[in-house]
Amino acid sequence: MGSQATPEEETRLRLDDGSSSSLPGAPGSVQKGGAVATAAGDGAGGTSKQRLTNAEVRRTVVESLAVCGFYISVSSAMVFSNKALSYTFHFTTTNVLLLLQMIFTALLLRFLRDVAHVIEFDDFVRAKAMRIAPVSLFYSLNAAVALLALRELSVPSYTLIKRLAPLFTIGLEYALLQRRATRSVLLSLFIMVGGTVLAARSDSTSATSSWMLGLTSCVFQALYLTYVKRSGVETGFSAYGVLYYHSILSVPMLVVLGGLMGEFPIAMAYPLWLKPSFLIVFSASLFMGFLLNYSLFLCTERTSPTSTVVSGQVKAMGQTAVGMFTFGGVDMNARYTAGTLLNIVGGIGYAYSKYRLILDSAGSR
DSSP states (O other): OOOOOOHHHHHHHHHHHTOOSOOTTOTTOBOTTSOBOOSSOSTHHHHHHHHHHHHHHHHHHHHHHHHHHHHHHHHHHHHHHHHHHHHTSOOOOHHHHHHHHHHHHHHHHHIIIIISOOOOOOOOOHHHHHHHHHHHHHHHHHHHHHHHHHHHSOHHHHHHHHTTHHHHHHHHHHHHHOOOOOHHHHHHHHHHHHHHHHHHHTOSSSOHHHHHHHHHHHHHHHHHHHHHHHHHHHHOOOHHHHHHHHHHHHHHHHHHHHHHTTHHHHHHTOTTTTOHHHHHHHHHHHHHHHHHHHHHHHHHHHSOHHHHHHHHHHHHHHHHHHHTTSTTOOOOOHHHHHHHHHHHHHHHHHHHHHHHHHHHHHHHO
């Protein structure tokens, strides 16, 4: 059989690309010359084909919303659990935490495959591992820098700076995946950038270096998500396969990072290892690390890197509101509030732009 994409896959590709043109060869698609590429012709057959295509679009949209919603929920819980570790329990060895999360993830995946027999993925192969290595490298760098930023910034400020990630992701998608964003999407992202800059300049509780850590994390996150998409395409791995390879490859990188930063002696001397409340939060963080990475890979695999990043804009509204009153809160002056609102407006504009693209995609078919 040929390698032609299914109608559902073609629909997803069109939604991810953000383009309004039809894919050649897709069932029911309108070609540039105005001819309809379908054997059904006019009449009842054509109507049936149209209904089928619209149903495929709706099914793809529902599936995309479901996986993005899963990622949003897990990501929000992960931010607050990590903040609780650093703020409440003063656990500051971030690379040790990430290392244990990766080891836990690899062991849990093997258990689910070899013992519970509920998932499937291929064994570790060196040739394929080299293709996924950039994913693990950028993940380790992103996670390490992001946790440092979260430790120094309030939750609302951290949320604001992380909203800049889609801007970098769009540039990388264009360079590496040949995907072009629409003007409305770009305008929405620039509004978010303006709001973030305004809030950052008025934040009297955080140092400039903390904001720079967050910005650096955005760059690594964009590289990470783009290579997740690229590695999945190149290797044919499912989300479980990419996650398994990624967790194994991340271990030596995190060992090096933890060693360079002198975290292992600090972690060994940490006084609360036997405290029940700490163990509950720490264990939850390990499991949330697995869920976060799985939901991240799944969301990126089923949608696009930019859609995955901007899914965070939805959860960021509630995350910002809760963060204003937890873990030390934030200095809510007029400029900070204005920047936050401007950032949210940009996020809403992005969501609306995507919604219009979905409608245009359904209408053109």
